[in-house]
Amino acid sequence: xxxxxxxxxxxxxxxxxxxxxxxxxxxxxxxxxxxxxxxxxxxxxxxxxxxxxxxxxxxxxxxxxxxxxxxxxxxxxxxxxxxxxxxxxxxxxxxxxxxxxxxxxxxxxxxxxxxxxxxxxxxxxxxxxxxxxxxxxxxxxxxxxxxxxxxxxxxxxxxxxxxxxxxxxxxxxxxxxxxxxxxxxxxxxxxxxxxxxxxxxxxxxxxxxxxxxxxxxxxxxxxxxxxxxxxxxxxxxxxxxxxxxxxxxxx
Amino acid sequence: xxxxxxxxxxxxxxxxxxxxxxxxxxxxxxxxxxxxxxxxxxxxxxxxxxxxxxxxxxxxxxxxxxxxxxxxxxxxxxxxxxxxxxxxxxxxxxxxxxxxxxxxxxxxxxxxxxxxxxxxxxxxxxxxxxxxxxxxxxxxxxxxxxxxxxxxxxxxxxxxxxxxxxxxxxxxxxxxxxxxxxxxxxxxxxxxxxxxxxxxxxxxxxxxxxxxxxxxxxxxxxxxxxxxxxxxxxxxxxxxxxxxxxxxxxxxxxxxxxxxxxxxxxxxxxxxxxxxxxxxxxxxxxxx
Numbered sequence: 001x002x003x004x005x006x007x008x009x010x011x012x013x014x015x016x017x018x019x020x021x022x023x024x025x026x027x028x029x030x031x032x033x034x035x036x037x038x039x040x041x042x043x044x045x046x047x048x049x050x051x052x053x054x055x056x057x058x059x060x061x062x063x064x065x066x067x068x069x070x071x072x073x074x075x076x077x078x079x080x081x082x083x084x085x086x087x088x089x090x091x092x093x094x095x096x097x098x099x100x101x102x103x104x105x106x107x108x109x110x111x112x113x114x115x116x117x118x119x120x121x122x123x124x125x126x127x128x129x130x131x132x133x134x135x136x137x138x139x140x141x142x143x144x145x146x147x148x149x150x151x152x153x154x155x156x157x158x159x160x161x162x163x164x165x166x167x168x169x170x171x172x173x174x175x176x177x178x179x180x181x182x183x184x185x186x187x188x189x190x191x192x193x194x195x196x197x198x199x200x201x202x203x204x205x206x207x208x209x210x211x212x213x214x215x216x217x218x219x220x221x222x223x224x225x226x227x228x229x230x231x232x233x234x235x236x237x238x239x240x241x242x243x244x245x246x247x248x249x250x251x
Numbered sequence: 252x253x254x255x256x257x258x259x260x261x262x263x264x265x266x267x268x269x270x271x272x273x274x275x276x277x278x279x280x281x282x283x284x285x286x287x288x289x290x291x292x293x294x295x296x297x298x299x300x301x302x303x304x305x306x307x308x309x310x311x312x313x314x315x316x317x318x319x320x321x322x323x324x325x326x327x328x329x330x331x332x333x334x335x336x337x338x339x340x341x342x343x344x345x346x347x348x349x350x351x352x353x354x355x356x357x358x359x360x361x362x363x364x365x366x367x368x369x370x371x372x373x374x375x376x377x378x379x380x381x382x383x384x385x386x387x388x389x390x391x392x393x394x395x396x397x398x399x400x401x402x403x404x405x406x407x408x409x410x411x412x413x414x415x416x417x418x419x420x421x422x423x424x425x426x427x428x429x430x431x432x433x434x435x436x437x438x439x440x441x442x443x444x445x446x447x448x449x450x451x452x453x454x455x456x457x458x459x460x461x462x463x464x465x466x467x468x469x470x471x472x473x474x475x476x477x478x479x480x481x482x483x484x485x486x487x488x489x490x491x492x493x494x495x496x497x498x499x500x501x502x503x504x505x506x507x508x509x510x511x512x513x514x515x516x517x518x519x520x521x522x523x524x525x526x527x528x529x530x531x532x533x534x535x536x537x538x539x
Binding site for chain 2: 015017024063064065066075076077078
């Protein structure tokens with residue numbers, strides 16, 4: 001396993017605020033993610049997990065605060081957002097694969113048209129990834145011919161094939177049948193082994209405990225509690241956290 | 252929530268960001284204004300400096316003749332609007348009828364489906380002007396005594412309905428077929444009949460979805476009502492033609508053209524608004 005590099009954060013966020021009209025979704029959120037680290041965001045729906053991820057990808061414009069990626073202020077208004085989004089991959093709950101493209105073309109699209117790689121080069125990278133997740137024989141299939149787990153793994157590979165500095169996973173297993181969750185979680189474990197830096201919103205508490213290094217509990221747009229994963233689950237301090245964990249583990 | 256929107260104070264970083272965005276917006280507004288003005292000046296100057304400009308203004312944009320011709324043209328336009336009103340209603344009814352016929356699945360309805368298919372193919376292919384001649388001169392030519400003498404505007408309405416209902420039925424059909432089968436499945440699983448699931452579940456979604464192309468056809472119909480003039484109806488176009496012959500000046504045509512455009516503008520704006528509303532409804536998250 002690759003070691004976490006604590007010398008300087010890959011991503012640093014300070015005082016992130018996001019509101020829609022009068023509804024405050026994120027109040028003042030601070031976040032630090034170090035290279036090779038996996039940070040799990042937990043919290044009930046509506047707590048702001050997805051919104052936070054979307055803000056980090058600059059898909060949502062923040063209303064206050066600052067975000068730095070490797071020391072560069074990516075929340076500065078003059079910054080080239082498309083360039084930053086190349087560096088920060090985002091995978092959605094509902095896969096969002098392009099329905100008109102084959103699995104292979106889904107992965108090569110951004111490699112070719114964003115990173116400017118040749119067709120052959122892009123396909124080599126894509127096939128390598130597809131081989132790694134055991135879907136090489138599905139390269140020419142279209143997304144609707146694949147199972148949910150296969151589609152979601154393709155979506156994750158589509159993002160990591162660009163070699164982003166940070167990978168954001170937004171409840172990537174929530175839309176899957178229980179027996180398909182495992183294969184997606186295995187891929188995430190595999191990515192952790194190879195040193196990918198990940199921030200993931202998740203409902204899979206046991207997975208968060210096993211794989212994440214750091215856990216953040218969001219409640220009503222604020223970080224209610226955070227800590228090193230094992231300690232966080234063994235010994236939650238806030239009453240809200242205890243209540244939340246009890247409710248989810250009781251199921 | 253610990254803090255509300257009220258007691259929140261934006262930080263200096265945020266204020267600087269807002270100032271930067273405002274400045275950028277202001278800059279692009281100025282660029283837009285400058286380039287628009289520049290373009291207008293170039294086009295305007297280019298037109299005025301052409302050798303025939305004064306003669307063209309005299310024969311196409313003569314204000315006195317325009318004022319003289321105005322009453323007859325506006326009277327004709329009123330006929331166009333009435334024809335438009337009745338045609339739109341009958342187009343929607345007939346178009347919907349044929350769309351529904353074409354979506355029937357039961358083999359029993361094969362002849363009806365075939366008829367609908369043939370109707371749509373025929374009237375979409377046949378040039379409108381030929382349809383107008385066929386109906387406008389063909390039906391009176393049958394000399395049906397019991398029908399009496401049919402006014403030309405009624406014949407025009409019939410011809411326009413034949414052509415436009417063929418188009419509109421295809422728009423409706425596309426809308427019906429674009430609704431995912433799961434919607435119909437869910438409706439049928441609740442015990443709704445075919446007709447009821449169509450009326451209560453499929454059609455409301457389908458019509459909403461095809462509203463923009465439907466309005467587009469309506470705009471096209473708005474000017475095509477001017478074609479009833481070929482049957483001899485004194486509408487805005489025919490009225491203008493009479494005035495053109497009287498003064499040997501083209502201004503009445505321009506005038507009736509402008510009136511048709513003015514008639515279309517509210518519809519076009521309305522269509523834009525519907526499209527925008529639909530886009531907002533179906534789009535979650537921010538627009539990139």
